[in-house]
Amino acid sequence: MTTNAHASxxxxxxxxxxCGVIANEMAQTLEREGRSIDAVANRTHAKAVAFAERYGVGKVYATADELLADTxxxxxxxxxxxxTHITYLRNALAACKHVLCEKSIxxxxxxxxxxxxLAKRAGVVLMDACTILHMPLYKELTRRAAAGDFGRVNLIQGNFGSYKAYDMENRFFNPKLAGGALLDIGVYAITLARLFLQSSPHELASLMNPAPTGVDETDGILMRNAEGQLVVLSLSLHSKQPKRAVISADKAYVEIMEYPRADAADVVWTETGERERVQAGRRENALSYAMADLEAAVAGDVAARRQIETSADVMDVMTxxxxxxxxxxxxxxxxxxGVSSR
Structure with a gap:
């Protein structure tokens, strides 16, 4: 089934x-919509050629710089x-390209x-591809939360645990590839929490258990903002947990399973105990929604342009x-x- 994500x-x-896993997924998502990627570059040129042949990409470049030079x-x-993101971001924004950047941005x-x-100077849009920002479900839930449907949000809880076998060379545990639970999976949990908070957390308390390489393997995080709203998160790359988020408010709590790309949530009403199913979007179109949001931002959509402010709050917390x-x-x-040696 296709989606109308790009219709407007x-x-x-x-x-x-x-040309890794996520790029292939994006290409497959666009195929379902009758669209294709126009150009591709990869560190290994042969991989870019294979990617282009598989997905009908018109232009293949030997380097990222050559792609960025294409008007x-x-x-x-x-x-x-x-x-590697900041290096590519510098070059892409200097070339006046709009950028949708995978998490962690x-x-x-x-x-x-x-x-x-740099994006401001170039007059282009910079956008975080974190799926929480783009799924239609979260746009509907935050709309209702802002309207007061659920009452005051008091507590947000999130779990995300994957069991990754110890391979210290892969991206999950390798510090040279920016591994660790926080940037890989914690970004989803913190982004979700920020969407339902009145302001960014100013108080943080946490514990981290490191992997043998030193990156964070398991994290326990507690946050509070100026309004007294609390966030409790547990993350792990070496212990399975459900991907479950609960937004607790006065009138109801909202439970979301598989929340990074969720298309459904259950609202349980405090007074009656009744459950309401909220559905919006389709999880298989998650990457298409991100691309559509960037296109909307370029067209002037204010809400889409402001998404980067949420990303900045999340990045501040993670830092x-x-x-x-x-x-x-x-x-x-x-x-x-380098700074200390000057």
């Missing part, structure tokens, strides 16, 4: 940098590892602030948490050492 937005000409490319979908808050300033843990990625340690 102008079609941009898209280039993809990176027929309007927007770029960036799917490379987290720690950057390593830290300083990098995101830099990228936002503060890692600061409390004393955990830096190699790029950050190198920068710190």
């Amino acid at each position: 937005s102008p079609r941009l000409r898209w280039g993809v940098i990176g 027929d490319v309007d927007a770029v979908y960036l799917t490379t590892p987290h720690n 950057t390593l830290n808050a300083d990098e995101l602030a830099e990228a936002r300033e 503060r948490l890692r600061h409390e843990w004393g955990f830096l990625y190699p790029e950050e340690r190198n920068l710190t050492q």
